[in-house]
Amino acid sequence: MAVRExxxxxxxxxxxxxxxxxxxxxxxxxxMDDMVETMYAADGIGLAAIQVGVDKRVIVMDLSENRDAPRxxxxxxxxxxxxxxxxxxxxCLSIPDVFDEVERPSKVKVEYIDYDGQKREEIAEDLFAVCxxxxxxxxxxxxxxxxxxxxxxxxAVKKVQKLVRQRAAAE
Ligand code: NI
Numbered sequence: 001m002a003v004r005e006x007x008x009x010x011x012x013x014x015x016x017x018x019x020x021x022x023x024x025x026x027x028x029x030x031x032m033d034d035m036v037e038t039m040y041a042a043d044g045i046g047l048a049a050i051q052v053g054v055d056k057r058v059i060v061m062d063l064s065e066n067r068d069a070p071r072x073x074x075x076x077x078x079x080x081x082x083x084x085x086x087x088x089x090x091x092c093l094s095i096p097d098v099f100d101e102v103e104r105p106s107k108v109k110v111e112y113i114d115y116d117g118q119k120r121e122e123i124a125e126d127l128f129a130v131c132x133x134x135x136x137x138x139x140x141x142x143x144x145x146x147x148x149x150x151x152x153x154x155x156a157v158k159k160v161q162k163l164v165r166q167r168a169a170a171e
Contacts, residue, residue: 001033003041004052008094008164009157015141018048018055021074024117028058028074032115035060036070044093046131048138051094059135063127076112078136080105081123088130090144096163098156102147104133 007013021028031054039047039060049058059073086106091099108129111121124132134144145153 001037004034004038006051006093007053008160013053014094016055017141018050018057018139020057024074032060032072042093046135048135050138057139061131072115074113076110079109081107081109090134092144095160100148102144
């Protein structure tokens, strides 16, 4: 396993639409293992493959308190189960230190293929619903600041660029 570099805005690859996975094989599991290690190292709760530069429809997540229950979603499909929208202050490993409110359906169905290649279906609510919808957006080339005003979005990108420059200078 290895920690990979996380792309940050305005990297053009974050705008790509990710491609469906054909088979869950050892190469894909290696990618998923790296993604989990990368997510833990960055103290995140979710990560999409495109955030490490791989345009495949793969998401990892860990919402557990002890950070010991990684979850894997290959080719996920979500269906909203309610018109009730809930606001949540979202953040993103590709947009470090920026948080803002996004409204999303509070309950969705998630269909996906798991780490072992098995088809699964679940109902997501609360933080799970927020997180899976946020990560699904990455697969479509969308980041959460795309939902904000142009002013806020531009300010966020500038903030991230400054942070990335500072980090590079500190190395
Ligand atoms: Ni994100």
